[in-house]
Amino acid sequence: MDDLDAFREETRRWLVANAPPSMRKPLAAGEDYCWGGRKGRWPADVARWLAAMAERGWTAPTWPREYGGGGLSEEEGKVLAQEMAKLGVRPPLVGFGLTMIGPLLLHVGSEQQKRRHLPPIAHGEIRWCQGYSEPGAGSDLAGLQTRAVRDGDVFVVTGQKVWTSFADKADWMFLLVRTDPDAPKHAGITFLLMDMASPGVTVRPIKLISGASPFCETFITDVRVPVENVVGHVNEGWGIAKMLLRFERNMIADAFKERDDAARLLALARRYLPADDGRVGQPIVRDQITQLEMDQACFDWTLARSRARVKAGHPPGPETSIFKYYGTELNQRRRDLAVRIAGPQALGWEGEGFADDEVKLTRDWLRSRGNSIEGGTSEVQLNIIAKRVLGLPD
């Protein structure tokens, strides 16, 4: 038995012994993964599972141990993910700390920033949000107007961010600010880390068509942010911002699919379109499900290759726009198909006549509309693919 096989054995044994049975089930309606943070309240099993995994550093398995990670090699990290998938174990922690700002700081953060911010992320103690978009700056992100003026060893920040996912639940924000209003627009931007508890930060949730309020307006008035919270260099934040967007797009491409989506779609088709022999009644739906799952499998493998490169220390490149674009399309196809299979039963909102899982179909379908906007719209991804990946002329 080689080292990796031994690691697999030991990992499986540990997972079986330590994962509470409730953490080995798919999320039920109304349940969510653990996002950590000071403001979060989690059921006892969720908290127990987080604590057990965090103690081993397995919330961030391939991060170095000194920053709260597990210090696993890329191969060991893959084995852990495989064994968790085989046992149906939920991730102990999710969030923008693990998928966006953490990986960014590992690449370009100062030693002091890594030591201060990475362990609380890995332990689920601090939750992060992203302050990029503004009322006048979405696709044209470099047009952002939030100002930061130097005053000794702090920046005084004033402006407004919008569509800030989970700002009301986050403890810290990473944000883009304009530090040189006279420089060309891409040149005068700085990447900052801001404590949401700072005086002058006000958050207002925005209610969506789905009924939820997953994002907010964030008002920032004369907030004092220490200069040591600049990531990289003053006025050189645009390059950092783009690197983070690549981490984000990788994460978004990967995040939509739930582990047992394929089984769920099939079960749905058997439930609403049954045939006497136990198969799905409509051949055209059988075809559509098969095509979707084949496309998903190819996409998963491509994504896994790219993820392996990132874990090996290469920051993701502009090709992440392909993943973001295609992952979005796959997810929207999946949600559309689910709604078509369930027919009128997937048009419920609340009240009698609709089961909880039917209402979830409606809400998931509505939520998936946002996938082609968040993290940069599909049109913007196509522009990036054309220019930066294919090298096409303007």
Ligand SMILES: Cc1cc2nc3c(=O)[nH]c(=O)nc-3n(C[C@H](O)[C@H](O)[C@H](O)COP(=O)(O)OP(=O)(O)OC[C@H]3O[C@@H](n4cnc5c(N)ncnc54)[C@H](O)[C@@H]3O)c2cc1C
């Ligand atoms: C669910 C969700 C979560 C989000 N979370 C966050 C968050 O946490 N933090 C954050 O900072 N932001 C967040 N956003 C905001 C998101 O990044 C912006 O909505 C997005 O970048 C688009 O910007 P906009 O809404 O201003 O649209 P606009 O930029 O005004 O675009 C409007 C339309 O014009 C098109 N368009 C614009 N420019 C071009 C072009 N050059 N070529 C072709 N078409 C173009 C766009 O594709 C779009 O269809 C979130 C958005 C959603 C939907």
